[in-house]
Amino acid sequence: xxxxxxxxxxxxxxxxxxxxxxxxxxxxxxxxxxxxxxxxxxxxxxxxxxxxxxxxxxxxxxxxxxxxxxxxxxxxxxxxxxxxxxxxxxxxxxxxxxxxxxxxxxxxxxxxxxxxxxxxxxxxxxxxxxxxxxxxxxxxxxxxxxxxxxxxxxxxxxxxxxxxxxxxxxxxxxxxxxxxxxxxxxxxxxxxxxxxxxxxxxxxxxxxxxxxxxxxxxxxxxxxxxxxxxxxxxxxxxxxxxxxxxxxxxxxxxxxxxxxxxxxxxxxxxx
Ligand SMILES: NC(=O)C1=CN([C@@H]2O[C@H](COP(=O)(O)OP(=O)(O)OC[C@H]3O[C@@H](n4cnc5c(N)ncnc54)[C@H](O)[C@@H]3O)[C@@H](O)[C@H]2O)C=CC1
Ligand SMILES: O=C(O)[C@@H]1CCC=N1
Numbered sequence: 001x002x003x004x005x006x007x008x009x010x011x012x013x014x015x016x017x018x019x020x021x022x023x024x025x026x027x028x029x030x031x032x033x034x035x036x037x038x039x040x041x042x043x044x045x046x047x048x049x050x051x052x053x054x055x056x057x058x059x060x061x062x063x064x065x066x067x068x069x070x071x072x073x074x075x076x077x078x079x080x081x082x083x084x085x086x087x088x089x090x091x092x093x094x095x096x097x098x099x100x101x102x103x104x105x106x107x108x109x110x111x112x113x114x115x116x117x118x119x120x121x122x123x124x125x126x127x128x129x130x131x132x133x134x135x136x137x138x139x140x141x142x143x144x145x146x147x148x149x150x151x152x153x154x155x156x157x158x159x160x161x162x163x164x165x166x167x168x169x170x171x172x173x174x175x176x177x178x179x180x181x182x183x184x185x186x187x188x189x190x191x192x193x194x195x196x197x198x199x200x201x202x203x204x205x206x207x208x209x210x211x212x213x214x215x216x217x218x219x220x221x222x223x224x225x226x227x228x229x230x231x232x233x234x235x236x237x238x239x240x241x242x243x244x245x246x247x248x249x250x251x252x253x254x255x256x257x258x259x260x261x262x263x264x265x266x267x268x269x270x271x
Contacts, residue, residue, distance in 0.1 A: 007064030025153025101267025125154035133169030
């Protein structure tokens with residue numbers, strides 16, 4: 001499977017995360033190319049992962065067996081239409097798109113009835129601890145297996161049966177690293193107010209998050225049971241957790257996740 005040539009169109013944050021995971025998992029760097037409209041990110045990818053790069057999307061698409069679309073959703077139509085105009089044979093290649101929001105039907109309007117996988121990774125893919133949602137359209141079993149192989153180094157893969165679930169996984173995993181970073185940022189701020197310096201506050205908060213997540217993954221207990229283990233009767237945790245609860249944490253989280261889904265649905269209509 002490592003013989004297939006994989007080209008990324010767009011070499012930003014998410015492309016870097018996936019490329020890092022592929023290379024770390026042993027995908028040959030000579031079979032990965034990244035194209036971007038400006039040079040600095042390409043030079044950094046070359047330096048860090050020894051992949052090939054190009055300032056031309058068409059050159060990358062011509063070279064590739066598999067084309068991974070990794071530009072922002074707002075750029076996607078222009079990129080796809082230009083690819084089809086300059087590399088008509090790209091229609092025969094396997095496409096993967098990382099973009100939020102845009103449904104398969106939109107790519108078919110721009111590129112024809114292509115074989116396409118919508119992938120929704122998240123940034124912890126960079127360190128092999130990501131979650132990637134995947135929805136295939138018109139793909140063979142081999143192509144599905146190949147895309148699973150591409151993302152194998154990113155972490156957990158979840159194949160979805162309904163396209164609408166991609167919007168749900170955006171809320172649950174795609175956007176979610178930002179929720180945790182926001183929570184940790186708030187904790188760091190308070191820790192600093194309490195007198196810890198910025199470096200130690202960040203490290204303490206991140207280590208606590210890592211410890212909690214690792215325990216949750218390794219334990220049979222639910223999140224609620226693990227929380228109960230920390231919460232002594234009449235103790236300090238009870239006061240903190242009651243404050244979260246009284247101030248509506250659960251509803252706030254649900255509202256935020258629903259807002260992410262609503263935005264993905266709106267993008268499908270407006271982009
Ligand atoms: N950042 C994240 O956590 C996640 C992002 N995504 C999706 O991944 C895609 C990329 O997002 P990011 O990497 O965060 O954005 P980014 O802005 O970091 O990267 C996009 C890259 O595309 C390049 N670009 C723009 N127009 C271009 C063109 N015409 N030809 C070639 N390159 C062009 C930009 O220079 C930039 O380097 C988006 O569609 C987003 O929805 C999906 C899951 C998570
Ligand atoms: O914020 C966004 O739209 C993208 C998709 C999921 C994470 N980042």
